[in-house]
Amino acid sequence: MNWFKYSSPQTFFPLAGKLALWFGVLAAIACTAGLYLGFFVAPTDAQQGEAYRIIFIHVPAAWMSMFLYLVMAFWAGLGLAFNTRLSGMMASAIAPTGALFTFIALWTGSLWGKPTWGTWWVWDARLTSELILLFLYFGFLALQAAIDDPRRADKAGAVLALVGVVNIPIIYFSVKWWNTLHQGASVSLTKAPTMAATMLTGMAVMAFGFWFYSIAASLMRARCIMLERERASDWAADYARGSA
Amino acid sequence: MLAALRCVIRRDLLLAARRSSDVLTVLLFFVIVVSLFPLGVGPDAGLLRTIAPGVIWVAALLASMLALQRMFASDHADGTLEQMLLGATPLGMTVAAKVFAHWVISGLPLVLISPVLALQFDFPQEFLGVLALSLALGTPVLSLIGAIGAALTLGLRGGGALLSLLVLPLYVPVLIIGAGAAEAAVSGLGGHAQLLLLGALLVFAVAFAPWAAAVALRISTE
Numbered sequence: 001m002n003w004f005k006y007s008s009p010q011t012f013f014p015l016a017g018k019l020a021l022w023f024g025v026l027a028a029i030a031c032t033a034g035l036y037l038g039f040f041v042a043p044t045d046a047q048q049g050e051a052y053r054i055i056f057i058h059v060p061a062a063w064m065s066m067f068l069y070l071v072m073a074f075w076a077g078l079g080l081a082f083n084t085r086l087s088g089m090m091a092s093a094i095a096p097t098g099a100l101f102t103f104i105a106l107w108t109g110s111l112w113g114k115p116t117w118g119t120w121w122v123w124d125a126r127l128t129s130e131l132i133l134l135f136l137y138f139g140f141l142a143l144q145a146a147i148d149d150p151r152r153a154d155k156a157g158a159v160l161a162l163v164g165v166v167n168i169p170i171i172y173f174s175v176k177w178w179n180t181l182h183q184g185a186s187v188s189l190t191k192a193p194t195m196a197a198t199m200l201t202g203m204a205v206m207a208f209g210f211w212f213y214s215i216a217a218s219l220m221r222a223r224c225i226m227l228e229r230e231r232a233s234d235w236a237a238d239y240a241r242g243s244a
Numbered sequence: 245m246l247a248a249l250r251c252v253i254r255r256d257l258l259l260a261a262r263r264s265s266d267v268l269t270v271l272l273f274f275v276i277v278v279s280l281f282p283l284g285v286g287p288d289a290g291l292l293r294t295i296a297p298g299v300i301w302v303a304a305l306l307a308s309m310l311a312l313q314r315m316f317a318s319d320h321a322d323g324t325l326e327q328m329l330l331g332a333t334p335l336g337m338t339v340a341a342k343v344f345a346h347w348v349i350s351g352l353p354l355v356l357i358s359p360v361l362a363l364q365f366d367f368p369q370e371f372l373g374v375l376a377l378s379l380a381l382g383t384p385v386l387s388l389i390g391a392i393g394a395a396l397t398l399g400l401r402g403g404g405a406l407l408s409l410l411v412l413p414l415y416v417p418v419l420i421i422g423a424g425a426a427e428a429a430v431s432g433l434g435g436h437a438q439l440l441l442l443g444a445l446l447v448f449a450v451a452f453a454p455w456a457a458a459v460a461l462r463i464s465t466e
Contacts, residue, residue, distance in 0.1 A: 174417035
């Protein structure tokens with residue numbers, strides 16, 4: 001099978017449509033199952049009561065936020081290295097979903113922090129680096145939005161995403177050391193060492209649900225970007241006529 | 245090649261000397277921002293002593309960012325930049341020379357004046373050296389990282405605000421470690437660890453940032 005067949009927008013567009021549909025269905029199933037496990041099957045936590053149940057959204061969202069930045073940087077780097085058209089489109093299609101999950105992780109984290117720690121926000125190393133990750137996503141989106149020429153936008157965004165990837169470990173460790181210098185461990189994010197098996201399963205299923213959702217949403221967005229950029233081509237015109 | 249680099253540095257410094265108001269504006273901005281903080285948080289000497297390194301560092305970040313937009317803009321406007329892109333000297337080296345000149349114009353004055361500003365905050369005199377040294381090691385890193393952002397936003401509308409959005413998150417490690425050096429020195433831990441880390445960041449940035457900025461310049465001007 002020739003993988004390069006799908007490196008052109010014309011052939012990838014229908015495939016992305018099918019994939020987005022299937023991953024969307026899988027995401028709906030996994031999220032329903034995961035939320036059911038999380039809210040009805042998993043036992044109440046001995047220390048945190050019911051409040052801990054936000055973990056089923058919070059932790060998978062935080063995982064996705066970091067993972068999606070890496071995926072975005074991967075596509076961006078690929079586009080920069082091989083000058084492929086689709087890679088840049090994929091990178092810009094992933095960025096809003098990544099920013100969304102980063103925001104969800106921060107938001108649910110603060111909702112979780114209020115009942116358990118008694119505060120909406122602490123300058124903990126993980127919270128701070130997640131916040132900076134959100135800023136990095138915003139920077140990427142803002143840069144792409146400011147450039148009119150899509151090819152230049154892709155390349156400039158790629159350089160920024162790669163510089164960001166190099167910076168993320170540095171940011172994480174600097175924030176971690178800064179935090180240990182400044183305040184004692186009044187609040188610790190480390191959870192109880194053992195976790196009920198159902199909790200872990202629920203979290204894993206939710207993580208898969210978010211993962212499939214990210215794929216579906218990114219592909220849908222990539223389809224829009226393809227149509228927009230290839231509007232002068234015949235296939236895009238045919239598609240637009242067919243669906244109108 | 246070294247002659248070409250010396251030429252670039254000399255040219256940029258000469259241009260800055262002919263238009264010294266640009267240099268002074270950034271310096272004055274730095275001084276004013278630092279002086280605003282006591283007015284905002286109150287004249288309590290204990291509090292000011294604690295926040296002095298952080299305030300000076302944040303102000304240095306903002307001042308460095310203010311100066312960034314000019315790093316390539318005028319060369320881009322009059323076509324010099326295109327000649328540099330076409331020239332035989334590797335673009336990364338030219339960018340490194342430009343960044344160095346830019347730091348001498350916009351970073352070095354901040355380093356030199358920072359002890360005076362720290363005294364306004366009743367910062368302990370024996371640690372002024374650590375503060376200045378941390379700035380001396382950190383501000384070149386700011387210029388180097390900033391060069392990437394300046395190259396990416398070259399000729400874009402809303403360049404200034406966009407530049408800050410791109411560059412400030414990347415400045416975070418420098419800010420944390422830089423401000424941490426003076427704080428650690430005051431608290432008796434000694435700022436050596438932070439100064440060494442700043443040095444490491446500087447070496448890392450010198451090695452990679454000009455190259456990334458050169459790639460960004462080619463993208464922006466193609």
